[in-house]
Amino acid sequence: MSVPAPFYLALSAALFALGTLGVLVRRSALVVFMSVELMLNAVNLTLVTFARVRGAVDGQIVVFFVLVVAAAEVVIGLAIIVNIFRARDTVDVDDVDLLRG
Amino acid sequence: MTYALWVPLLPLLGWAANGLWGRRWGRWAAAVVGCGTVAVAFALAVALRLALGALPPEGRSLQVDLYHWFGAGSIDVPMRLLVDPLSVTMALIVTGVGGLIHIYSVGYMADDEGFARYFSYLNLFTAAMLTLVLAGNLVVMFIGWEGVGLCSYLLIAFWFTRPAAASAGVKAFLVTRLGDVGFLLGIFLAVGIFGTADFGVLTRDAQARLPLGGAAATVLCLLLFLGATGKSAQLPLYIWLADAMEGPTPVSALIHAATMVTAGVFMIVRLHAVYLRAPLAMEVVAVVGAVTALFAACWALVENDLKRVLAYSTISQLGYMFLAVGVGAWGAGIFHLTSHAFFKALLFLAAGSVMHALGGTTDMREMGGLARPLPRTAAAFAIGAFALAGIPPFSGFFSKDEILSADFHDGHIVLWAVALAAAGLTAIYIVRAFVMTFLGPPRPPADRAAHAPHEAPRIMAAPMAVLAVLTIIGGVLGWSFTSPGALDRFLAPVLAAGAGPVPAESTQGEGLLVAVSVGVALVGLLIGWLIYDKHAVRTGSRMIHEWLAHQFYIEDAYNALIVGPVRSTARLLAVFDRDELDGAVTGLGRTIGRAGRDLSHLETGYLRQYATYVLIGVLVILAYWVSR
Numbered sequence: 001m002s003v004p005a006p007f008y009l010a011l012s013a014a015l016f017a018l019g020t021l022g023v024l025v026r027r028s029a030l031v032v033f034m035s036v037e038l039m040l041n042a043v044n045l046t047l048v049t050f051a052r053v054r055g056a057v058d059g060q061i062v063v064f065f066v067l068v069v070a071a072a073e074v075v076i077g078l079a080i081i082v083n084i085f086r087a088r089d090t091v092d093v094d095d096v097d098l099l100r101g
Numbered sequence: 102m103t104y105a106l107w108v109p110l111l112p113l114l115g116w117a118a119n120g121l122w123g124r125r126w127g128r129w130a131a132a133v134v135g136c137g138t139v140a141v142a143f144a145l146a147v148a149l150r151l152a153l154g155a156l157p158p159e160g161r162s163l164q165v166d167l168y169h170w171f172g173a174g175s176i177d178v179p180m181r182l183l184v185d186p187l188s189v190t191m192a193l194i195v196t197g198v199g200g201l202i203h204i205y206s207v208g209y210m211a212d213d214e215g216f217a218r219y220f221s222y223l224n225l226f227t228a229a230m231l232t233l234v235l236a237g238n239l240v241v242m243f244i245g246w247e248g249v250g251l252c253s254y255l256l257i258a259f260w261f262t263r264p265a266a267a268s269a270g271v272k273a274f275l276v277t278r279l280g281d282v283g284f285l286l287g288i289f290l291a292v293g294i295f296g297t298a299d300f301g302v303l304t305r306d307a308q309a310r311l312p313l314g315g316a317a318a319t320v321l322c323l324l325l326f327l328g329a330t331g332k333s334a335q336l337p338l339y340i341w342l343a344d345a346m347e348g349p350t351p352v353s354a355l356i357h358a359a360t361m362v363t364a365g366v367f368m369i370v371r372l373h374a375v376y377l378r379a380p381l382a383m384e385v386v387a388v389v390g391a392v393t394a395l396f397a398a399c400w401a402l403v404e405n406d407l408k409r410v411l412a413y414s415t416i417s418q419l420g421y422m423f424l425a426v427g428v429g430a431w432g433a434g435i436f437h438l439t440s441h442a443f444f445k446a447l448l449f450l451a452a453g454s455v456m457h458a459l460g461g462t463t464d465m466r467e468m469g470g471l472a473r474p475l476p477r478t479a480a481a482f483a484i485g486a487f488a489l490a491g492i493p494p495f496s497g498f499f500s501k502d503e504i505l506s507a508d509f510h511d512g513h514i515v516l517w518a519v520a521l522a523a524a525g526l527t528a529i530y531i532v533r534a535f536v537m538t539f540l541g542p543p544r545p546p547a548d549r550a551a552h553a554p555h556e557a558p559r560i561m562a563a564p565m566a567v568l569a570v571l572t573i574i575g576g577v578l579g580w581s582f583t584s585p586g587a588l589d590r591f592l593a594p595v596l597a598a599g600a601g602p603v604p605a606e607s608t609q610g611e612g613l614l615v616a617v618s619v620g621v622a623l624v625g626l627l628i629g630w631l632i633y634d635k636h637a638v639r640t641g642s643r644m645i646h647e648w649l650a651h652q653f654y655i656e657d658a659y660n661a662l663i664v665g666p667v668r669s670t671a672r673l674l675a676v677f678d679r680d681e682l683d684g685a686v687t688g689l690g691r692t693i694g695r696a697g698r699d700l701s702h703l704e705t706g707y708l709r710q711y712a713t714y715v716l717i718g719v720l721v722i723l724a725y726w727v728s729r
Contacts, residue, residue, distance in 0.1 A: 024709050032708070033588065099707025 008049040015042035029081045029091040038088075040070050102152065102163045105184045108145050108192055109231035110139040115224035135220030136203045139227055143196035146188035148190050151544060151574025157595045162185055162300065164237055171569050176292060181237030183300055187595045190435065190588070191234035191367055192673050196548075198359045198442050201564035203551025205450055206351040210701050219259060219349070223463075230360050234367060239288045241300035242368070246332065249361045256356060257348040269344040276341040279333015280367050287324035289377075295319065302650065302716035304374040306661060310380040321377060322382030329365025333419045336393045340656050342416055346408040346463075350453030356602035358415045358449050359442040366422040366438055371430045373596060377429070387508075391519040393541040394420030396653065397525035402533065403649040408463045412533045414489060415445055421504050424520055430507030431596045432589040436579040437504055439588065440496035443575050445486035447568040451482035453658065454561060455538060458554040470543035479539045481565045488572045491622040496575030498619070499586075503579060506614045521621055528625025535631040557701060 015038055022035025044063045051059025085091050115138030123131040153161045164184040170180040182188075229248025236242035236544060251274075258270025293299050294310055294317055311318040329335070334342035338435050345357050356362070369376055369386065376383055397417035404410045418441050425434035457461055458475055472479040488497035501524060508517040556562070578584035650658060 023712050024716070093708045094709070099704055100706030 004033050005049050008045060012042045012045040012049065015039075027092045027094055028085065029093050029096075032093060035072065035076055035079065036077075039073070040066060061086065102149070102184055103165055104145060105149055105163075105165050105182050105235065108120055108142045108149070108196070109235060111142045111145075112224040112231065113228035114138060116221045116433070119217050121222035123221055123527050127218070128211070128216050131220050132207045135224055136200065136207065138224060138616075139196055139203050142227070142231065143193070143200050146189060146196050146638075149622065150193060153189055158363060160300070161594050162524065167236075170240075174379035175296060178238065178240050178298065181299070182235045182241075184235065186591045186593075187367075187371060187597050188235050190439070190592065192231055193226065194439055195230045196441050198568070199230070199355055201567055202359070202446060202450070202511070203227075205354075205453070205518065205561050205564040208558045209351050210349060211452055211558075213349075215259065218487055219256075220597075222252055222255045222259070223352070225275070226256065226356060228363070231363075236300075237298055239291055240550055242371075243285070243288060244309045245365065246328070246376050247281065249356070249364065249678040250274065250281065250332070253277070253345070255358050256352040259352065263347070266347040269347040270341040273341040273345050274588060276338050277331040280328045280338050283324045283326075283331070286327025287321055288326060290321045291308045291315075292638070297428060301377060302372060303372060304410050307374040307378050311375065313378055314380055315378070318375065318379035319382050322372075322379040323385060324377045325368065326365075326382065326386055328490065329368055329423075330389065331365075333362045333423070334416050335365070335389055336396065336421060337418060337655075339393060339397070342678045343409050343609035346406070346412050347410040350408065350449060350456055354446045354449030355414070357412065358445040360718075362415060362419055362437045363442070364698030365421065365436050366419065368425060369423075369426045370435055370596075371579060373426070373429075373431050376426075383426075383427050383429065387424050387513065387516055388422025390420045390425075390427050391516045391523075392420070393417065394424060394523040395519050396638060399649055400524045400652045401447070402526060403605060403646055404530075405465050406457065406466050406537060407468070408535060410465075410530060411445070411448055411452060414448075414531065415441075417527065418489070419675050420523070420587040421501060423445065424516060424521040425504040425507060428508055428511040428513055428516070430504060430511070430591055432508050432579070432586075433500065433503040435592060436586070437500035439486065439578060440500040440572075440575045443571040444485045444495070444497050444566055447481055447565060447572050448485035448489065448570065449563070451478050451485060453505050454478040454481075454565065457557050457561070460729040465537040468538045469541040470539070471554060472539040473543075475539070475556055477562055479567070480722055481569050482535060482539065484533040484569045484572050488575075489531050490626055491524055491618060492626070493619060494576060496572050496578075498622075499579050502615055502618050505618050509598060509614055514667060521618060524618060525628075528622045529629040532629025533633045534627050536630070540634055542721070608655045647726040690709070709714055717726050 005089075019035045019037075019039030019042060022038065026032050027033060044066055047059040047063050047066070049059075051063075054091065064098050081091055084096060088095065115134050119131050123134070124568045126134075155162075162183070165182040165184060167180040167182065172178065203220070206219065206223065210216055213219060228251060229245045229252055231245070233242055233245025233249060233464055246709060254270045254274040257273050257303045260269045261270070264423065288298060291303065295306055297303075308316075311321075327338075328437050331338045342357055342362065346353055346358075399412045401410050401413035401417065404413060410667045418437070422441070423435045425431075425437060441473050452463075455468065455471060455478060458471070458478070459468065462468070475696060484495065488495035491498045491501040494500075505517060505520055505524070508514075508520060557565075557571075577586075578588040648654070
């Protein structure tokens with residue numbers, strides 16, 4: 001038996017909202033980063049769901065692209081965070097406010 | 102005749118050379134370049150004179166076209182020089198007297214910081230003046246006309262660190278500029294009427310194009326005369342010349358006595374064919390000349406500054422020249438111009454010698470008794486003074502007498518009487534100046550003890566000697582008792598060109614006229630001697646003295662009626678400019694700056710905030726999308 005598509009979409013929306021909230025309210029760069037991953041995967045879930053509903057594979061192909069790009073992004077993002085930590089001894093995003101006007 | 106080009110070009114090159122490298126070269130080289138170019142120009146002018154003399158009288162008018170300057174529609178303006186007896190006579194005066202004054206300047210300016218600058222300005226002036234006199238059309242003349250005005254400004258304000266000199270330069274420039282507007286309008290009108298500004302065409306076609314006494318001719322002549330009153334310091338634009346004495350004395354001699362101020366007279370003689378078509382304008386010229394001659398002679402009576410006495414005297418003598426050309430005595434005007442160039446330059450150089458001896462003072466009340474330490478200067482001044490007063494056999498006598506008799510024979514008895522009265526006053530004021538400066542007890546100021554008056558060096562004395570000789574013998578140029586003088590005969594081809602046959606000179610009663618004018622001059626000398634040297638006559642009242650010392654309050658009236666309102670308007674506009682216009686501009690800039698500073702506070706540097714903005718943006722777009 002299969003779960004109907006709206007459930008997947010609802011879960012995806014919930015995950016995306018959770019990720020957005022995490023990006024907006026958390027101060028630790030690492031957690032913000034994880035929240036971004038959460039948002040990406042919420043989108044992945046949507047893509048897969050629709051691929052299944054339409055009986056086509058192009059959505060699943062896009063998911064692979066997203067995964068690959070996310071992996072690359074993780075590498076760069078973590079590198080930036082490590083560098084910020086070395087330079088400023090903190091990963092609190094509110095302490096990194098060089099662009100303040 | 103193409104070498105006529107080099108007459109104005111050489112001093113121009115001298116200007117460039119001295120201006121560019123004069124400081125590096127040192128004084129000696131700067132002086133050689135300055136004097137040498139003018140001397141060669143003089144030699145060329147002499148060559149031109151001889152070449153003209155070799156031609157038949159009718160052919161003595163040569164046009165030298167240098168290049169095509171500009172054209173617009175049917176109007177064509179070539180860069181053209183006109184070599185004829187009139188222009189060559191003027192060129193000889195400018196380079197001859199000018200050359201002597203250049204040489205005198207070598208001694209006079211020897212210790213000045215700006216020696217090379219001085220000579221480069223003086224050369225530029227000579228070049229501009231030669232362009233003016235050799236010009237073949239009004240537009241080329243205008244180059245010279247403005248050029249001499251510029252140099253006059255530069256040289257009056259030569260010691261520009263002195264506020265009086267700087268403001269005198271500006272005043273001279275602005276006042277002559279007022280006249281130049283009229284001159285420029287006159288040129289436009291001439292081009293409008295004749296289709297060209299060429300002197301040859303103007304002279305040839307004046308009779309055909311301008312109805313006698315018509316409005317066109319009258320307006321044209323009056324506009325050009327306005328230019329002449331500015332340049333030649335006549336009423337109502339005379340006010341700059343006395344202040345122009347702030348410049349170095351050789352400059353006063355060259356520009357403000359011998360050459361530049363005579364440009365107006367020369368211009369009218371050059372355009373005499375046009376002026377003959379406007380009897381009313383000529384009447385105006387004559388009356389302005391006569392009134393100026395009388396007024397300026399009155400003002401010279403009470404002036405205590407030696408150079409300003411000579412300045413008023415120059416205004417007065419220029420008035421005589423305008424009086425002459427106003428009654429159609431062109432030759433007499435040029436003759437007086439020539440002799441005046443000799444004797445007034447001599448008087449100024451003598452005054453410069455006095456200043457040199459006394460360390461720069463020009464106030465005659467601090468002089469006196471200088472004939473003993475300065476015998477040669479006193480003699481030079483005396484010769485100039487006799488010529489100015491019109492005592493025979495000095496040159497001024499002949500030229501002034503020619504003007505007086507021309508007025509008389511022309512039927513202008515009133516103008517003749519005015520000029521005669523001015524002649525008497527001339528004798529009085531120049532005797533006063535001589536007595537106050539050279540006779541009487543010495544009046545040493547406190548600091549003179551260390552600085553005994555000394556005679557000028559030879560390089561200054563030599564030009565004075567040459568000018569003194571010219572002043573004594575200059576009269577032969579225009580000896581006109583029975584036949585036209587040499588100058589008149591030389592100029593005749595030019596002056597007859599537009600005028601038709603010259604009316605036969607009436608010599609009836611000439612002897613009596615001469616006797617009267619000489620008598621007036623002698624009486625003037627006697628009165629001056631009695632009042633100022635012997636103190637035999639006590640005259641005058643406080644009120645008249647004040648009245649004369651303020652030049653009839655003409656300048657005060659200008660100040661009150663024109664300068665004052667213009668100043669206060671300017672001050673008002675300055676406030677408006679500073680507070681309103683500048684305020685608006687800087688206010689706009691400041692507002693934008695402040696807006697930028699305020700908006701920059703939106704950039705908090707908080708990542709979460711930026712993300713929120715992005716989220717809000719996305720939501721807004723989504724909402725728009727969904728609701729559509």
